[in-house]
Amino acid sequence: MSRNANGGAPVPEGGWLDGEQQRAWLAYIRVQLRLTYEMNRQLQSDSDLSLPDYDVLTALSVADGGPMPITVLAAQIGWERSRVSHHVRRMAKRELVSCGLSANDRRVTEVSLTRHGQQVLEAAALGHVELVRRLFFDGLPRELVGPLSQALESVYANIIAQGTLPPPVDWHPPGASDRRRAPGLT
Template identity: 65%
Template sequence: MTAKVPARGWLDRDEQRTWLAYIRLQLRLTYEINRQVQANSDLSLPDYDVLTALSVAPAGCLTMTALANQIGWERSRLSHHAKRMAQRGLVDLDQALNDRRVTEVSLTTAGRHALEAAAPGHVDLIHDLFFDGLPADLRAPFTAALERIYDNVLARGTLPRP
């Protein structure tokens, strides 16, 4: 049997270097951020992601589907996680008034306080690990590149746009 070849060929040396650099960074940053958030609060990184998305939403509330799209999770994963967060008092889950089939996730006062308590350490870590390693003259082109890649993922990926 002949091994399959990708439709557009294998990654060239530069593409492979770029991709592996991204993967190493993404995995290590996720580990470090998760470690820091858990060490300095009673939150996990997924908790922090949910609370952050809700904190910038109008009235601190999004439908389950909109929140899942916003943070890039499958709806079922968010549903299970949001139920655990609701049991801890970080969010409220309610049926939407205009459509009883829709669940709305709302940031509670306790959730906002937990996010506010965790945010300073999180931001300090982002400065230390991310921005201190990114020279100021590369920030704008790096940001532009990330935004283009994100737009491409939204256009070609499987999750609906946020």
């Protein structure tokens, strides 16, 4: 797929990616693959958590550990609901979260962080942040942090708009007075 000059082969609707885009995409893919691997590995060995576990805990934590319906949780972390359902059940068995029916709407299962889950997350965050800093930010020139944020935020907004997953509950399209503080993930 690298070669473009294949006599008269079909071409995607909008054309192939141009040189600059290929460069960006290649870099993105490479970073993504390795970083995911490393984060998973570190969490697993230091805190006995998988990266998906950590994603769930973090999402709950950002919502003050408060009860959060499966569907909302799924939208926050970009998973399918059934995946969340399975995963949360397993995490409940490990006492990291607890599930209960909503008093209001009895179809809804609400997930909460347990005391233990919160402690585990706090402990895990230390090593995780350390790794992120070391692998990601130590390699990132200061002056590129801003542009990187801008770029990724633009892309994110577009993915929300074009993609198939529902937006997170707190989602508000960029633009108009978008200076709200993002909750400090991680």
